[in-house]
Amino acid sequence: LFECHTAVELIIDPDNGNIVDANQAAENFYGWPRKMLKEMKVQDINTLPSEKVKQAMEQVRSLKGVHFQMRHRRADGSVRYVEVFSSKFEVKGKDFLHSIVHDITERKNAEEALQHKTEELQRFFDVALDLLCIADTSGNFRRLNQAWERTLGFASEELMAGRFYEFIHPDDLESTLDVVAKLTRQEDVVNFVNRYRCKDGSYRWIEWRSTPVGELIYAAARDITSRIVAEE
Numbered sequence: 001l002f003e004c005h006t007a008v009e010l011i012i013d014p015d016n017g018n019i020v021d022a023n024q025a026a027e028n029f030y031g032w033p034r035k036m037l038k039e040m041k042v043q044d045i046n047t048l049p050s051e052k053v054k055q056a057m058e059q060v061r062s063l064k065g066v067h068f069q070m071r072h073r074r075a076d077g078s079v080r081y082v083e084v085f086s087s088k089f090e091v092k093g094k095d096f097l098h099s100i101v102h103d104i105t106e107r108k109n110a111e112e113a114l115q116h117k118t119e120e121l122q123r124f125f126d127v128a129l130d131l132l133c134i135a136d137t138s139g140n141f142r143r144l145n146q147a148w149e150r151t152l153g154f155a156s157e158e159l160m161a162g163r164f165y166e167f168i169h170p171d172d173l174e175s176t177l178d179v180v181a182k183l184t185r186q187e188d189v190v191n192f193v194n195r196y197r198c199k200d201g202s203y204r205w206i207e208w209r210s211t212p213v214g215e216l217i218y219a220a221a222r223d224i225t226s227r228i229v230a231e232e
Contacts, residue, residue, distance in 0.1 A: 008101035010042070014057040014088075017041040017050075020096065029103065031075030047071040047079060060086040060097050069108075072101070081108040131206065131221040137184045139163035142216070151223050153199030169195035169203050183212040193224070 008029045011021040022037040030045060042057075043050045048070060050101065060066050065087040072082045073101050086099040109175075125132055125145045134143040141160045149155060152167070172194035181193050189210040195203040204209070205228045210219040 008103075010037075010099045011102065012042050012057070012086075012097040012099060014061055014097050017043050018055065026101070029074070029101070030072070045072045045074075046226065047073060056086075057097060061088050061095055064088075069104070081105045089224070090172055131223070133217075133219050133221070135164060135217040135219060136215050137180055137217065138214070139165050139180070151198075151204060152196060160200075167197045169197065171195075177209075179208075180217075183210055183217050184215075186212050188212070 006025055008026045009023045010019055010026055012018070013020050019037050019042060022034050022036070026037060027034045034042070043053050046053050048056075056066075056068060059123055065085060067087070068084045070082055070084055071079050073079050081104050083102045083104045083179050084099050085102075086097050088095055090096070126172055128145055128147060131144040131147045131151060133141055133148070135141050144156045144159060146156075148159060152159070154167075165173060165176070175192075176194050179189050182189055189208060192208045192210070193205060194208075196206050197203055204223050205225045207219045207220045207224045208219055210217050212218075
């Protein structure tokens with residue numbers, strides 16, 4: 001049965017880390033002949049320090065089954081991300097570990113690429129001079145960039161604690177509700193202007209460009225108070 005499995009499988013002696021047995025799938029994956037694998041230790045294929053590998057084996061011995069994400073080295077020198085499920089079994093009173101190894105390199109690479117892109121977009125989001133936000137049609141801020149704190153004086157957490165209607169000048173509330181209704185109908189809004197309250201009690205004139213996607217509103221805004229004052 002062990003020979004027929006297509007998953008990579010290893011039998012390990014937790015006392016010394018020796019690979020006691022490996023199936024054909026393991027030979028294909030790691031690139032070493034099965035005979036050579038059975039002369040190696042699990043530390044030889046694991047990129048973790050030996051002490052960490054020993055700790056992982058002891059964890060398996062103390063629990064029924066354990067999942068790990070690790071990086072395993074292959075015969076050609078390449079390193080692959082793997083997910084390992086290990087469980088303990090006994091033969092004549094001696095403990096052995098049965099490990100099933102899944103190659104998750106492509107998934108990890110995609111996750112890392114997405115994380116890198118997310119961090120890159122976050123940097124642009126934070127350094128933008130304009131007020132950027134994601135809100136919803138129920139009147140809640142979902143995400144704000146740092147320009148909001150610089151403009152209004154409120155911390156992002158304060159602005160997101162309530163509904164954004166609470167910060168709008170009373171005279172601009174009705175027009176703002178009309179605009180949100182338009183966004184709810186999935187219509188873009190351009191050059192809408194209203195006033196937002198600052199932490200010191202003053203108000204700033206804000207000009208908006210907003211696009212709805214379902215219940216979410218993606219918006220870029222600009223403080224035009226200086227322009228309004230100059231025009232007046």
